[in-house]
Amino acid sequence: MIASSVSITVNGSIQAKGGLLGSSTINNLSAGGGAGGSIRLAAPVIRGNGGLNVTGSPFGGVIRLEDFQHSSNIRNTGGGVFIASPFAVFPNPAPSPTPSVRVVSVAGMPVPPSPTGSLTMPDITISELTSVPLEIEARNIPPGTVVQLHIFSEANNGTGQVVNTTPLGGTMQLSTATATYTFPAGFSQGYVRATWTP
Numbered sequence: 305m306i307a308s309s310v311s312i313t314v315n316g317s318i319q320a321k322g323g324l325l326g327s328s329t330i331n332n333l334s335a336g337g338g339a340g341g342s343i344r345l346a347a348p349v350i351r352g353n354g355g356l357n358v359t360g361s362p363f364g365g366v367i368r369l370e371d372f373q374h375s376s377n378i379r380n381t382g383g384g385v386f387i388a389s390p391f392a393v394f395p396n397p398a399p400s401p402t403p404s405v406r407v408v409s410v411a412g413m414p415v416p417p418s419p420t421g422s423l424t425m426p427d428i429t430i431s432e433l434t435s436v437p438l439e440i441e442a443r444n445i446p447p448g449t450v451v452q453l454h455i456f457s458e459a460n461n462g463t464g465q466v467v468n469t470t471p472l473g474g475t476m477q478l479s480t481a482t483a484t485y486t487f488p489a490g491f492s493q494g495y496v497r498a499t500w501t502p
């Protein structure tokens with residue numbers, strides 16, 4: 305088998321021939337021949353002017369050409385030829401790291417790694433009625449992305465407000481941003497959202 309993620313060009317010869325019948329002068333016996341082997345080519349494009357040979361004795365082998373664009377004048381000798389689309393012969397690329405973004409602190413107080421958002425037991429309690437800083441942490445999101453905080457407050461009858469952060473600074477592996485917001489009295493819930501063009 306020969307596989308390529310780009311293309312295969314055959315201008316020479318690929319052979320998987322079986323052995324010929326043998327001969328013997330002892331008791332007029334001869335060794336048996338060998339059947340032809342198999343050749344499998346898999347690529348998006350297969351082209352060329354070469355030859356594939358799977359002749360055998362007494363039986364020929366099998367040739368399988370798997371491509372999406374068959375543009376070859378390859379000569380096939382000795383066996384059955386099958387044309388098909390490629391199977392998944394190439395390993396899947398490593399999965400892309402999952403993007404994540406979260407609020408890590410409000411007014412200098414750390415936010416639990418898995419906040420509950422409960423209206424009976426708050427994740428953070430603050431007493432400031434002035435603007436407080438919110439620290440944002442992102443992973444696998446391009447630096448320069450502006451994160452949006454959507455905040456819903458009990459005092460505003462659940463009406464949401466959107467607060468933009470500073471652009472993320474750092475690396476794809478870890479970046480940070482900040483925002484400021486004046487929380488009204490009572491409970492507030494929120495979530496963060498980042499959108500970008502790859």
